[in-house]
Amino acid sequence: EAGVTQFPSHSVIEKGQTVTLRCDPISGHDNLYWYRRVMGKEIKFLLHFVKESKQDESGMPNNRFLAERTGGTYSTLKVQPAELEDSGVYFCASSQGTLNEQFFGPGTRLTVL
């Protein structure tokens, strides 16, 4: 069974540019989560999808971040325009039920110059 996959693994962009991160959850997992870890700090929750609906987006830092999950399958997280403080590792996780363990992807390392 394939795990959670994320693309790209690394992205280096300049301040003001746009970047789109993609996450493919484990097949059959309705719950999809985005987290990020800014350098030296703890991993923080961004948002949670149940199928295509946003269940909780309380962790989204500002309106430069837009997450979508069309058709309830893969999800994208777009940052537009990117700022220096957006640099970090963005993790995606999925789970079968909301109370089950979350399986994480390998993360996307985003560097904004």
Add this chain to the structure above:
Amino acid sequence: AQKITQTQPGMFVQEKEAVTLDCTYDTSDPSYGLFWYKQPSSGEMIFLIYQGSYDQQNATEGRYSLNFQKARKSANLVISASQLGDSAMYFCAMREAFTGGGNKLTFGTGTQLKVEL
């Protein structure tokens, strides 16, 4: 206040020895779950073990066990018979059933474990 505190930024242990990684938590939620994840240098986050707040017994998974002391609000991870492959960053996390929305995980800052020969 920090919800999850991991006070050991780095730990060393000799191969085949046991090691305890500390985790304390803060919540007023009566129902919560505690998780440990391992992040090797390759970057992926690997789920290790789970303890529910109502579980009567400490969770165990192979060489991993969770020393759950509810009154002290601690959930320490014990790794027995350490192996070189255990060298990694270890994160403690909590899910709160009500106050935390029931789904999102709150993480500590992690403990970097290095297993030596």
